[in-house]
Amino acid sequence: MHLIWLLAWRFRSDKRQSGFISFISASSTFGIGLGCFVLIVLLSVMNGFERELKDKLLSIIPHAEFKSVYPQGIENWQDELSLLQQHPEVIFVEPFVKATGMLQKANKMKAVEITGLDPRWAEQGILPSLVSKTAWADFLAIESGIFLGSGVMQKLELEVGDKVQILLPQMSNDLSLTAPKIVRLTVLASLNLGGELSNHLGFIKMSLAAKTQNVSQGAQGFRLRYRDPFQAPQLTRDIGFKLKPEVYMSNWTISDGNLYQDIQLVRAVVYIALTLVIAVACFNIVSTLVMAVNEKQSEIAMLKSMGAKNGLIILVFMLQGTFNGLIGTLFGVVSGAFIAMNLASIANVIESLLGVKFLSGDIYFIDFLPSELHWNEVYMTAGIALVLSILATLYPAIKAARINPAQVLGH
Known part of the structure; x- marks a missing residue:
């Protein structure tokens, strides 16, 4: 297992790697992180509206x-x-x-x-x-x-x-x-x-x-x-x-249920849309690994000629692609959870600096931006991002395992 980790990290951090591959890899990591961040923040806002609806409006009517x-x-x-x-x-x-x-x-x-x-x-x-x-x-x-x-x-x-x-x-x-x-x-x-x-x-x-x-x-x-x-x-x-x-x-x-129905509709749309954003970012992992496999054909052929099994090659490239998903997910989840827990204070500061009001008390039943973080939604978001990241590595990893050493080294 140590060898798998070592090879995956060496392949990922190889300085000879194409700058274009590095850019695609960084964009996939950033996309996954951004999707997780926005999804957690927006779901927390929807939870906040639902809480205020229950505590404020439904305590009156x-x-x-x-x-x-x-x-x-x-x-x-x-x-x-x-x-x-x-x-x-x-x-x-x-x-x-x-x-x-x-x-x-x-x-x-x-x-x-x-x-x-x-x-x-x-x-x-x-x-x-x-x-x-x-x-x-x-x-x-x-x-x-x-x-x-x-x-x-x-x-x-x-x-x-x-x-x-x-x-x-x-x-x-x-x-x-x-x-x-x-x-x-x-x-x-x-x-x-x-x-x-x-x-x-x-x-x-x-x-x-x-x-x-x-x-x-x-x-x-x-x-x-x-x-x-x-x-x-x-x-x-x-x-x-x-x-x-x-x-x-x-x-x-x-x-008076139109507001509650709107909250549920927006929650569903946000979840579907941002999950697709995360999925698109994960597809960039496919592009990154396919190009990496093409660049590393000779190294893969040498490993196979030295006795490396197909399973080891598959795990090495799956782990290399999973690094991107893991780093992006960690960044998105941590930053999203932090912003969600402090969103009301951050919104107040922005309102004071810009001199605007995000929500009007004359129209809505509250005049501030509510937020309530549910950790089960954080875990679900992180789980979805990691699963999609792992699935995205399967095709390039299997392609790497199918490389014929005789063909590659013969050229």
Whole structure:
């Protein structure tokens, strides 16, 4: 084995080797390293977006909603809510009444989605942490108070304490539209929900919402949060089919899942594209070794005439080509892992130097570049690069073993 290592290293570091071969060899090493580096960094960014999606956006929006098919709401909703609370995968549940209308301040109007919540259940959720203690106390005390997203506040040029009115569409018994119902409200707080959520959401008391929407039972449906939000589609179907009242079922992957689906799509495209980049770089190893074999024909013939077996020749050239893959993979994995672990800090420095912002908080639910390194993806990337490197050495190594010493030395 020592002889194989010695020969492979001598062939690789031979100073008589063509400069063109050295260039192709260096480019294959660089290509493999670059592919591994970019793949690890981009996968870490996708992991970071997925983490922030779970920790930020999915901590605000409900993972599932069950809404009564009847306009009067859910009968005996307290009993149904108690049953939902006992489900092992449900960590939070609350009743709600939802309405969509036009929010008006002076001559400015904006469409908003108003959710009516019961403070008794809402105070166990995320909403109280998004506002000050004073604002929450006002919400408990004032029947006509409203929390509005910061985007809505900015669009209508509102401030806390302003009086607004919302126009809610009404339907007659024959399903024709009648004059809208006007509800006057006081702005109690501005909610920074992140991205588009801040541009159309508002919260009022459920009792007021039920009164304006003619929900005689008091609650129109339930909002749930699960232990694992990514299991929401299956859990929502399972729970919804077991509920006694007839309900419409919805989960966050339907209402707000476009970002998550984009992340998964980009992850798949990145993995396929950069694996192909690594594969192309590995094909350069084939070119390098084929040219090296042609240059070393006389040395190979001498080794075979001295008794070297075909297996030894194959292993020597496989090992010579694997050096390139190993060096490139090591460089790419180490540098990629280092950058991925420090990407947020590096991005902040670049943003400060260039005076630009990579992500806008007005559009996305975060305003920084997230990153989360998963070591299993690092190992997989390194494994793919090494396997492709080894496979690329097979043809040139076998070609070297087939050299006929008599033919070569005879010339």
